[in-house]
Amino acid sequence: MRWQLASFDELSSRELYAALKLRQEVFGVEQTSLYVDPDGLDLEAIHFACWEDQLLLGYQRCLPPGLQEKESTLGRIVVAPAARGRDLGRELVRRGIAHNLQRWPHSDIRIHAQAHLEKFYKELGFSTDGGIYDLDGVPHLEMVLSNPNSSAD
Template sequence: MKQRWQIAGFGELGNTELYEILKLRQEVFAVEQNCVYQDADGLDPQAIHIACWEGETLLAYQRCLPPGLQQPESALGRIVVAPSARGRNLGRELVRRGIAHNLEQWPAAAIRIHAQAHLERFYNDLGFATDSAPYQLDGIPHLEMVLARPPA
């Protein structure tokens, strides 16, 4: 079955799409990673949502946040690949699409992520530089990482 990539504002997501997004985020971030945190943090309505679907099945997802909403830079967050879809390089493609979207929408802004520390090399390979010492976020070691905006 063919993959379909979707880029949508919050109001453009259908009920079923939103349900599948929240379900995947909960499945991975809360259940698989055994982490209690507030997923519904109030940022989704201002985000752009990028999702990869195969039929009705959500394979991968992330949200893109504008500069100034969470920090001065634009941001990528809630980056997740469904357990059943891992090993297909979807994570790399997902982040590349997020980078391209943020650079197109907010070309003057760098991109910041709150990366789980064990994924530092993955994000380094995509152009992000580590910008903090490790810290705990919701009981999981994280790093601040930044992709500098390209020179004008």
Template sequence: MNLKLQWSLKSFQELDVYELYELLRLRNEVFVIEQNCIFPDQDNKDQKCHHLSGTYEGNLMAYARIVPPGLSYEYPSIGRVVVSPAGRGKSYGVELMHKSIKVLTELYGPSIIRIGAQLYLTKFYESFGFKQSSEVYDEDGIDHIEMTLTPVLGNNGVH
């Protein structure tokens, strides 16, 4: 895959105040304002996670939170997946998910990955091999489902 973004992976402690501000601002811009959803984005999980940021010309375009096993689910997870409105239509979301799966596997080894996905994004996540693994549930007024990716071991490692 030809990467369009510059990628950075940092633990919470490695983030500087400017990086933290930018990722929280982007999450707020999309999850709270754009989706008109009042919810506690700062959920005391960030401190235990890794933060994957994709920038273009110094601007944050894509972000995901890499969640260790046992924090949200029994398995590691990818959460707070977001692409900046300024970066949409450029396949940044696809690049973000490929990079997130790769990074999660490097951090935790080949593992089942579980996510909580907004229902309307089912097909997007299925394109990476995720399968629906729960009934639809309401989270903060938005329909969600749990989805699971099971690693496929081959001659080149993980799926």
């Protein structure tokens, strides 16, 4: 497996295509959620991917504080159906957390988690922040991982 961190401009057209395809396959088709996936945030994101040869196994985007939320965020976290059951999702999120804490050391991390994954994210250190809400037809929760180095408001 090969792990990749890249800005939007550093992604090849094939890498970008693979990420958008995987996101559409899982979030749009598998989960039957209708929404506009290219939301403008990809342009400022750090794209975090896991590859096996030319096959994209997992993907997430890391956003700086102030772009989507006041905190840094992890989003579009997805594992290819063929790669599930290998604990790749957990490793992907752990690496995303480490990246965000290193890159934005004074920021907490906020995610918009699918509600059925609350326990998974709690095991990785996130706390639920608010109740369940509908996002594009899928129940979600906001969750926050507190950074001990973040300044108190």
